[in-house]
Every structure is written in C-alpha cells, then in structure tokens.
Amino acid sequence: MIEGRDQGISWYNKDEENLAFVPGLMGRIKNFKNNPQKEGRSMDRCKHHENRDEAQKRRVGELEKIAEDQAICQSGSPNFMAEPKTAYYMMKKTVLFIILLAIPAAAMIGGWIGAYMASKDDGIGAVRYLQGADTDLQSQIVMIAKEEHLDGIPAVVKKAMPSVVGVTTVTVEEDRFFGLRKGRSVGTGVIVDSRGYILTNSHVVNDGRTHEVTILLHDGKDMKAEVLWCDPTLDLAVLKVDGQNLPVATLGNSDRIVVGETAIAIGNPLGLAFERTVTAGIISGLERSIPVSDFHSIEGLIQTDASINPGNSGGPLLNGKGEVIGINTAKIRSGEGLGFAIPINIAKPIVDEFIAKGEFTKVYLGMKGVNAQQYARNYGSILGAKEGVLVYQVVPNGPASKAGMQAGDVITAINGEKVPSMTRLARILYKYRPGDKIKIEVVRNGQLVTLETTLIAETRR
Incomplete structure (x- = not known):
C-alpha cells in the first residue's frame, strides 16, 4: 500500500485488493491488526461480551466493509486514481451539469429572439426573400441596384483633376x-x-x-x-486649343441625379492663386430657377451646397463616380451654400456635334423675347398667359416673321412641348436642325394662335 496526502488522494495497487480507501482508513485497519489492545476498547461496548479474538476479527471485518463502501473502485485497473465524493465535489458536478444544460437553452432562446427581431426589421437595404407569398405583394417588391462610386472624394479628384x-x-x-x-x-x-x-x-x-x-x-x-x-x-x-491626347473628363447623366447624393466642385475661386480648389457637398435641389436680369432667368439648374465662388464658373460639378453632372455657373451671395450648376445633359448634344463634325450649327428662329411671368410681375401687365415667352422684337425675313409672329405675342409651346421661359425655349430649339418644320403656339390678345415655320441655320455675326 502506497499512500499519498496531496489533494486528499490515496493510490493503491492490486495487492490491496483493488480498493481505494478514504485517506487514513487503511492505516487504521493495519493499526487495529497490529495493536488490538489500543483499538479494541470498543469491544467493551459489544452487547454479548464476545471473546477478544472473535470481537477483533469482527471489528476488522466491519472496518474493511466500511472502507469498501466508501471507496471508488475500478476493477482490473492496477494503478487507478480516485477522488473522494466530498460535498464540494458533488456541488461542482451539479454546477457543471446546470451549465451544460444552460448553454443549448440560451442558444435556442437567442435564436428565437433573433428570428423575431429579423421579422420586425424594416430597415433600408434589407433584402427579403418571400416564398409562397401573395403574388400581388411580390409584384410590389423592387430591387434597387447599388450605385458604384469611387472610393471617396480623393479618388474622384484624382480621376477628374x-x-x-x-x-x-x-x-x-x-x-x-x-x-x-x-x-x-x-x-x-x-x-x-x-x-x-x-x-x-x-x-x-x-x-x-x-x-x-x-x-x-x-x-x-x-x-x-x-x-x-x-x-x-x-x-x-x-x-x-491645339492639342492632342489631352486628359478628358467623363460626362455623366444629369437626368439620373437625386437630391442628397455627393457633389464635388473643382475650380479656381478668386483667381489662379487658388487654382483647382476642391469643395464637396451634396445635391441640394433640382430644377432651380435664378434671375440674372429683370427679364431673364436661368432655369432647370442643379442646386448644391458645395462652395462655388467667383472663378469656379465653368468648372465641373462631379458625382461620386467622378463624372461631370453639371457646369458650375452661379451662387447667391446673400446666403451660404447656395451654388448652382447647369445640367450636363443640356450641353451634351452641342459637345457631341463639335466632337463629331468639328462645329455646331445652331438653328435660328428670328425673334427676341423675355419671360412673360417676370414681365407681368414687374409691370403688372395681363398678357393672357400665366407663363411663356413675351416677344418684343421680330427680325424681318426670319422664320418667325415668315410665320406671321408679332411683337406682343406670348409663345407657349413648340410642337406641343410647353415653353415656360426663354431658357426652356433655347433648350427646345437645340433639339432641332436647320430645315426642320415646327408648329408654334402663341397667345395673341387672349386667343390661342398656331403658327408654322421652317428653321434655318444661325450665322455668326
């Protein structure tokens, strides 16, 4: 028998009948066998006062039985290490068992909560996959394609600068x-x-x-x-300019821009001392109109809070892809963050014709006018039309003159397309080429009159 006291553990071998005893119990049995006088005092308590030898044998047997009942045995293992079943050991096993049960239970509860919260999520950008749902509901689901933007403003500037x-x-x-x-x-x-x-x-x-x-x-x-x-x-x-292989800007589509998207302006504010200054903001508004004189305004402009100052004029307004979506043109001095740009789609047909033919031929109508709405507001006049272009001069022998147009007429439409202002009239005419026939609707003395004429090429004077 080899005894060890570390951590309350006793080691035994096969010679001790494969039993693992509570620490000190085996020693007590040996002491009883070797010193029956000391350990045999309890024999006096025996009810029938058996003789010493029989009492000694019975006491040894009882002690061995107690040790065997309290032991942790593993038959056939010659070197087995046992741990007594103390209260601490039993408590530790109980806590471990509870933890093992709690882990899968917590996972299941977490899964239920996650599934419930997911079913309640209506956040932007979430994608739902519906199976077996009502076809009317499925038809209302619209997948919005992600816009590919460059990696931040520095990448946009590097591309466009x-x-x-x-x-x-x-x-x-x-x-x-x-x-x-x-x-x-x-x-x-x-x-x-x-x-x-x-x-x-x-x-x-x-x-x-x-x-x-x-x-x-x-x-x-x-x-x-x-x-x-x-x-x-x-x-x-x-x-x-006479150049070859010059770096070219990428033209975007100004019809696709939305309020709130990134807007970046590059220009030379206050002169070349601050050349190629970069400012950034967002698209603040679309289809804006600003007056540039008493009778003329520029319409259909892009509004941005990207800083635009004198010297920025003519520079590009860029989107997050580094594409030109507008040409910076003006700002309102009385307010901060009120800049305006001309949509690039207005200039595209002109640019394309220059690139293809080396020139651009503008059609000529042969009249001069002002915005009817601004004229009526400034002079309190009633023109018979809420909006349009008030003609104040007709060029002799021009297309307008040949059609019978008169000073005082208010142009309201061309080929069925409404003409609310001089800016819109100019944009509409850029869609046509010399030789095209058009129908012009005018209000004359409160009556609607339709005129027909053929456009000619404008000659540079």
Missing part, C-alpha cells in the same frame, strides 16, 4: 475718358475631347466678346484658345 483647366480672358473696352482699357478675368473649364475641346460658361468668355483667351493646363502649360460657340441664354460656351 487632370481634365480641369484655368481660363484667363482679356477684354478690351473703350472708356470715354481713358480710351481703350483692358480687363482680365479668370474662370474654369473642363476638357471634353482629347483634341482640345473645352466646355465652360458663356459669361467666363464675356459672351464671346474677348480679345484673348488663355488656357492653363493641369501640367502647367499655357495654350491660346478660340471661342467656337457661346450662348448667353444657356450660359454655355465651347473653346478650342
């Missing part, structure tokens, strides 16, 4: 006291073709009345430019 140019103009004006005087101004433009076609604002090049135009490229080179076309009504102009 090389195509942004500085536009410096020199104008010569006659002063009654000082004679000829030169004026210099700075704006922004964007390259739309690798051969050197540049899109900017008409007012940046003084509506074509400039003495000299210089383009500052992204790499620092200066190039002289020519004004090929401009339209003060749309506030757009196309310039041309």
Whole structure:
C-alpha cells in the first residue's frame, strides 16, 4: 500500500485488493491488526461480551466493509486514481451539469429572439426573400441596384483633376475718358475631347466678346484658345486649343441625379492663386430657377451646397463616380451654400456635334423675347398667359416673321412641348436642325394662335 496526502488522494495497487480507501482508513485497519489492545476498547461496548479474538476479527471485518463502501473502485485497473465524493465535489458536478444544460437553452432562446427581431426589421437595404407569398405583394417588391462610386472624394479628384483647366480672358473696352482699357478675368473649364475641346460658361468668355483667351493646363502649360460657340441664354460656351491626347473628363447623366447624393466642385475661386480648389457637398435641389436680369432667368439648374465662388464658373460639378453632372455657373451671395450648376445633359448634344463634325450649327428662329411671368410681375401687365415667352422684337425675313409672329405675342409651346421661359425655349430649339418644320403656339390678345415655320441655320455675326 502506497499512500499519498496531496489533494486528499490515496493510490493503491492490486495487492490491496483493488480498493481505494478514504485517506487514513487503511492505516487504521493495519493499526487495529497490529495493536488490538489500543483499538479494541470498543469491544467493551459489544452487547454479548464476545471473546477478544472473535470481537477483533469482527471489528476488522466491519472496518474493511466500511472502507469498501466508501471507496471508488475500478476493477482490473492496477494503478487507478480516485477522488473522494466530498460535498464540494458533488456541488461542482451539479454546477457543471446546470451549465451544460444552460448553454443549448440560451442558444435556442437567442435564436428565437433573433428570428423575431429579423421579422420586425424594416430597415433600408434589407433584402427579403418571400416564398409562397401573395403574388400581388411580390409584384410590389423592387430591387434597387447599388450605385458604384469611387472610393471617396480623393479618388474622384484624382480621376477628374487632370481634365480641369484655368481660363484667363482679356477684354478690351473703350472708356470715354481713358480710351481703350483692358480687363482680365479668370474662370474654369473642363476638357471634353482629347483634341482640345473645352466646355465652360458663356459669361467666363464675356459672351464671346474677348480679345484673348488663355488656357492653363493641369501640367502647367499655357495654350491660346478660340471661342467656337457661346450662348448667353444657356450660359454655355465651347473653346478650342491645339492639342492632342489631352486628359478628358467623363460626362455623366444629369437626368439620373437625386437630391442628397455627393457633389464635388473643382475650380479656381478668386483667381489662379487658388487654382483647382476642391469643395464637396451634396445635391441640394433640382430644377432651380435664378434671375440674372429683370427679364431673364436661368432655369432647370442643379442646386448644391458645395462652395462655388467667383472663378469656379465653368468648372465641373462631379458625382461620386467622378463624372461631370453639371457646369458650375452661379451662387447667391446673400446666403451660404447656395451654388448652382447647369445640367450636363443640356450641353451634351452641342459637345457631341463639335466632337463629331468639328462645329455646331445652331438653328435660328428670328425673334427676341423675355419671360412673360417676370414681365407681368414687374409691370403688372395681363398678357393672357400665366407663363411663356413675351416677344418684343421680330427680325424681318426670319422664320418667325415668315410665320406671321408679332411683337406682343406670348409663345407657349413648340410642337406641343410647353415653353415656360426663354431658357426652356433655347433648350427646345437645340433639339432641332436647320430645315426642320415646327408648329408654334402663341397667345395673341387672349386667343390661342398656331403658327408654322421652317428653321434655318444661325450665322455668326
């Protein structure tokens, strides 16, 4: 018998009859066998006063029986280690058993809660898969495609920046006291073709009345430019430099933009000292109208809170993909974060024709007008139409004159498309080519009159 006291454990071998005893019990049995005088005092308590030898044998047997009942045995294991079944040991087993039962129970409860919360989730972006549902409900489910944007504003700027140019103009004006005087101004433009076609604002090049135009490229080179076309009504102009393999901007689709999406402006605010300044914001509104004179306003504009300052004019307004969605044109000085851009889709047909043919031919109607609504508001006049274009001059022998148009007529529609303003009239006419026939609806003395004419090409004067 080999005894060990560490952690209350006794080791035994096969010679001790494969029993594992409570610590010290085997020693007590041996002491009883070897010293019956000491351990045999309890024999006096025996009811029948058996003789010493019989009592000794019976006592040894009882002690061995007690040890056997309290032992943890494993038959056939010559070196078995046993742990007594103490109260602590039993409590530990009970706690372990409870934990083992609690883990799967908690998992099941968590699963039920998760499933319930998922069934209540109506968050944006969640995708539901319905099986066996009502077909009417299924027909109402619309999957919205994710827009792919570049990885942040730095990526947008890296893509678009090389195509942004500085536009410096020199104008010569006659002063009654000082004679000829030169004026210099700075704006922004964007390259739309690798051969050197540049899109900017008409007012940046003084509506074509400039003495000299210089383009500052992204790499620092200066190039002289020519004004090929401009339209003060749309506030757009196309310039041309002699270049090859110039970096080109990607034109987006301004009809697809939505309020709240990212808007990034690049330009030269306050001159070339702050060239290629980047500002960012969101699309704040669509189809905005701003007055530029008493009788003229620019309509259908994109509103943004991206900072636009003098010098930003003509620069690109970009979306999150780095595409040009507008040409920055104006801001309202009395408020912060009120900038406006011309939708790029207005300029696309013009740009495309320049790229394809090297020129753009604008149709000519032969009349001058103002916004009827603004005129009526300023002068309190009743024109017979709530909105339209009030004609104040008809050019002799022009298409409008040949159709019978008169000063005082209010143009309300062309080929059935409503004309609420001069800006919209200009946009509509850009859809047609010289030789196209159109029907013009006008209000004359409160009566609706339909006129017909053939458009001709406008000649540069």
